[in-house]
Amino acid sequence: MQYLVSVIDDKTNSGTPDEMAAIDVFNDQLEAEGHWVFAGGLSSPSSATVIDNRDGQALFTDGPFLESKEYMAGFWVIRARDLDVALKLASEGSKACNRKVEVRPLLGE
Amino acid sequence: MSEVEVRQAITRAHHEEWARVVASLTRRFGDLDIAEEAAAEAFATAVERWPTHGVPPNPGAWLTTTASRKAIDRIRREAKRDDKQKAAQMVYDYPPEPLGPIDDERLRLIFTCCHPALAMETRVALTLRMVGGLTVPEIARAFLVQKTAMAQRITRAKAKIKAARIPYRVPAAEELPARVSGVLAVLFLVFNEGYLATGSDTDPVRHDLTAEAIRLTRLIRTLMPDDGEVTGLLALMLLTEARRTARVSASGELVPLDEQDRGAWDAALVAEGHRLVRERLAAGVAPGRYQILAAINAVHTSARDVRDTDWSQVVALYDQFVRLDPSPIIALNRAVAVAELDGPDVALAAVDGLEDTLAGYHAYHATRADLLRRLGRSQESRAAYDKAIELAGNTAETAYLTRRRDQLG
DSSP states (O other), X not given: OEEEEEEEESSSSOOOHHHHHHHHHHHHHHHHTTOEEEEEEOOOGGGOEEEEOTTSSOEEEESOSSOXXXXXXXXXXXXXXXXXXXXXXXXXXXXXXXXXXXXXXXXXX | OOHHHHHHHHHHHHHHHHHHHHHHHHHHHSOHHHHHHHHHHHHHHHHHHHHHHOOOSSHHHHHHHHHHHHHHHHHHHHHHHOHHHHHHHHSOOOOOOOOOSSOOHHHHHHHHHTOTTSOHHHHHHHHHHHTSOOOHHHHHHHTTOOHHHHHHHHHXXXXXXXXXXXXXXXXXXXXHHXXXXXXXXXXXXXXXXXXXXXXXXXXXXXXXXXXXXXXXXXXXXXXXXTOHHHHHHHHHHHHHHTTHHHHBOTTSOBOOGGGSOGGGSOHHHHHHHHHHHHHHHHHTOOOOHHHHHHHHHHHHHHOSSGGGOOHHHHHHHHHHHHHHOOOHHHHHHHHHXXXXXXXXXXXXXXXXXXXXXXXXXXXXXXHHHHHHHHTTOHHHHHHHHHHHHHHOOOHHHHHHHHHHHHTOO
16 A cells, blocks of 8 residues: 655745755665655745646646645655554654655555 | 334344444455445344344344345445456455454454544544444434534545555554543543433433443553543443433433432442542542543542532532633533532523533533522523423433423422
């Protein structure tokens, strides 16, 4: 089972050196324990472009799909046996990056 | 066997076996929704068959077997619709879980229903449905929400448990303390639903629910003997349960504390409750809500006559409680004690201040009605009784309120 752990923040790329070091330690732990799938930081929503090509005529819109004060500033995709394991890892991730995080299961296996 | 006896057997089986059937099916099929639906179908089948075929010698085993067949039927039906899902559903790759510190199927079910990733109101609803076996309308009534909203809440919860894979197990020892307090809140609500059962066709006191809440709280106490709140909740339940038979008259009417035959209280339960309260006092740790409530009940049950009640002690304990939890319902209960200590006029002023938040709560109107009656304001008292009767869901309580109203001069 895979879970998306979104990092919630009102700015991006704002990690302090201490936070970045803690994130590195956490990432190493994810790898060592077999939970690591993928992770990344995101640049700010103002750099986003929304594309709608449902009718074959791609329409580009500048900016994010949803405007909000807080948004996804980064993420992990982790592999975990169940939600208890995912919540425990996400709690450690939240501590490491010093931000709120949200856990959502990915569909299917 | 007469029709009445069969109906009683079905009711008894429902009270005794529902949680066990749901728990064992959830374990076997790994899906709460399937377990709940199959359990409900099995009981419906019992209602159909038992009157003509007779009550089976082991109703629990019959219900579990019948429910399992229903579950397999449903899984096959769905598998035909979607072959891929078939593979996923028939071969549940549920690795054997290491046995937790408590080996009880129903506790597994409780910890799943009380999982911290679910909202508190959802945990209560789910526990009452899955463990308590209450119907959705009964639960909706207990929490003053619409049936459809309650049904949706339960459906969403089951979907989340499945989609997010909330595990079906008793948490490991290191996670237990945090998980237990969530369970206690739910068990207390289950106890209260048993203690003041709702529904015009329901017994005013559902001993099965109070007994089940006590049984599970005892189990948790065996596991965590040093947790003050577990002990406090058990003491509170025992001291409340001790008064159960004195609380409803032969004619099915609620008997308030000051009118109860104190000789009819269960002395063994009172003694056990008092022993637990003393144990917590001796621990010298600041008490939580259940310990305070248990202490209040210990004061009441220590008075052999209502006139011997140490009301200043009761009010002092409520003051402590209000500091911990400034909720209007606690303020309402405090006012009841204040009426005894400082008089009904002082209490009424405090109660009137709670109207904004408690206008939809029958006990608010019942308390006002009683205070107004004691102040000789009959007309206002009658109106408050009317409102309380309209809102009360418990048959014994309605009977009591109606008599009180009709006695007004």
